[in-house]
Amino acid sequence: xxxxxxxxxxxxxxxPSFVSPAADPAVISPxxxxxxxxxxxxxxxxxxxxxxLKAEDLYWTLNGRRLPAASYAALGPTxxxxxxxRLNGSKQQSGDNLVCHSRDGGILAGSCLYxxxxxxxxxxxxxxxxxxxxxxxxxxxxxxxxxxxxTNYTLKYKLRWYGRDNTCQxxxxxxxxxxxxxxxxxxxTPYEIWVEASNRLGVAVSDVVMLDILDVVTTDPPSxxxxxxxxxxxxxxxxxxxxxxxxxxxxxxxxxxxxxxVEDSSEWKVVDDVGNQTSCRLAGLRPGTVYFVQVRCNxxxxxxxxxxxxxxxxxxxxxxxxPRSERAAGGCDPKGGEQNTTxxxxxxxxxxxxxxxxxxxxxxxxxxYDQWRVWLQKSHKTRNQVLPGDKL
Numbered sequence: 001x002x003x004x005x006x007x008x009x010x011x012x013x014x015x016p017s018f019v020s021p022a023a024d025p026a027v028i029s030p031x032x033x034x035x036x037x038x039x040x041x042x043x044x045x046x047x048x049x050x051x052x053l054k055a056e057d058l059y060w061t062l063n064g065r066r067l068p069a070a071s072y073a074a075l076g077p078t079x080x081x082x083x084x085x086r087l088n089g090s091k092q093q094s095g096d097n098l099v100c101h102s103r104d105g106g107i108l109a110g111s112c113l114y115x116x117x118x119x120x121x122x123x124x125x126x127x128x129x130x131x132x133x134x135x136x137x138x139x140x141x142x143x144x145x146x147x148x149x150x151t152n153y154t155l156k157y158k159l160r161w162y163g164r165d166n167t168c169q170x171x172x173x174x175x176x177x178x179x180x181x182x183x184x185x186x187x188x189t190p191y192e193i194w195v196e197a198s199n200r201l202g203v204a205v206s207d208v209v210m211l212d213i214l215d216v217v218t219t220d221p222p223s224x225x226x227x228x229x230x231x232x233x234x235x236x237x238x239x240x241x242x243x244x245x246x247x248x249x250x251x252x253x254x255x256x257x258x259x260x261x262v263e264d265s266s267e268w269k270v271v272d273d274v275g276n277q278t279s280c281r282l283a284g285l286r287p288g289t290v291y292f293v294q295v296r297c298n299x300x301x302x303x304x305x306x307x308x309x310x311x312x313x314x315x316x317x318x319x320x321x322x323p324r325s326e327r328a329a330g331g332c333d334p335k336g337g338e339q340n341t342t343x344x345x346x347x348x349x350x351x352x353x354x355x356x357x358x359x360x361x362x363x364x365x366x367x368x369y370d371q372w373r374v375w376l377q378k379s380h381k382t383r384n385q386v387l388p389g390d391k392l
Contacts (some may be wrong), residue, residue, distance in 0.1 A: 027046050131219055138174055142197075187214060
């Protein structure tokens with residue numbers, strides 16, 4: 001049995017007509033070239049003599065589309081060329097597929113064409129540190145951006161006056177052109193940060209950005225946001241919140257912003273002048289309306305930094321409704337018309353002054369304003385003398 005097996009192996013390997021199954025049917029030249037957009041290319045397909053194919057038995061495809069015979073030329077009995085003019089950028093970053101076929105459609109050989117542009121210098125590098133524990137940076141790929149080739153971006157950083165170059169490892173954490181440095185960052189010492197872009201056609205390096213971690217701190221949104229009514233005042237809501245807990249033990253200042261919208265609207269109104277207080281009175285609202293409110297924080301002056309901080313994300317929306325208006329829906333006493341008109345004119349002037357100085361969360365005149373509005377609403381209930389269309 002063993003003798004028969006050895007005999008079969010001898011004939012298999014030493015018979016002259018045997019063709020190794022690893023032999024390539026054909027060879028394309030050049031193999032996997034890289035070209036600039038607009039370039040031209042002449043590629044050749046040469047068939048192995050062992051396959052008994054002639055140049056006239058061959059044809060070409062590019063990304064599965066058969067190329068016209070007018071672009072072919074027989075350069076020998078077993079060699080067929082194809083001419084490609086004014087090439088466009090590759091349709092896929094892994095390269096366009098140029099394939100040589102036999103007459104029956106069989107694939108003899110293939111080559112990848114990489115057609116594109118060298119990378120441009122990355123621009124607009126911006127960075128932020130979440131609670132001084134890490135650093136995330138984003139950038140733009142350049143004015144044009146698209147290179148049609150796989151382009152690799154590498155964020156590098158180092159301490160400004162000493163230390164070696166470091167390479168960021170966690171990419172695409174905040175978008176396609178971003179990288180996250182999770183730890184081992186120094187405070188009170190500026191960093192140099194830059195981005196290198198590279199592809200098959202070249203390398204481009206961004207300008208160097210210098211920053212101190214303390215100057216680019218952001219934090220979590222304010223916590224424990226509560227929105228409530230202000231007694232029976234139909235046009236006001238009170239907003240309260242807590243400072244970001246992650247920065248509680250650090251020496252810093254903060255400023256806050258509020259945005260709010262009515263339930264059936266997507267348009268937010270922003271209150272900018274909240275300052276560093278953790279409560280606010282929203283005035284001039286619509287009675288009987290549900291409002292959604294969000295708050296965000298900007299920490300600045302951390303450990304004496306002179307730079308403005310970076311706004312946090314907005315807190316989750318918190319909802320509350322203003323009281324419904326209890327103004328009369330019917331008529332009025334015509335005898336008191338002139339007196340009421342004068343009173344409304346005087347009140348309108350007074351309220352205009354109070355709102356001008358108290359709106360936007362200032363405490364100036366708030367108690368006086370509240371007392372006047374409560375008195376006014378009570379007078380509406382008892383006298384029933386203000387027309388439905390009248391506004392103060």
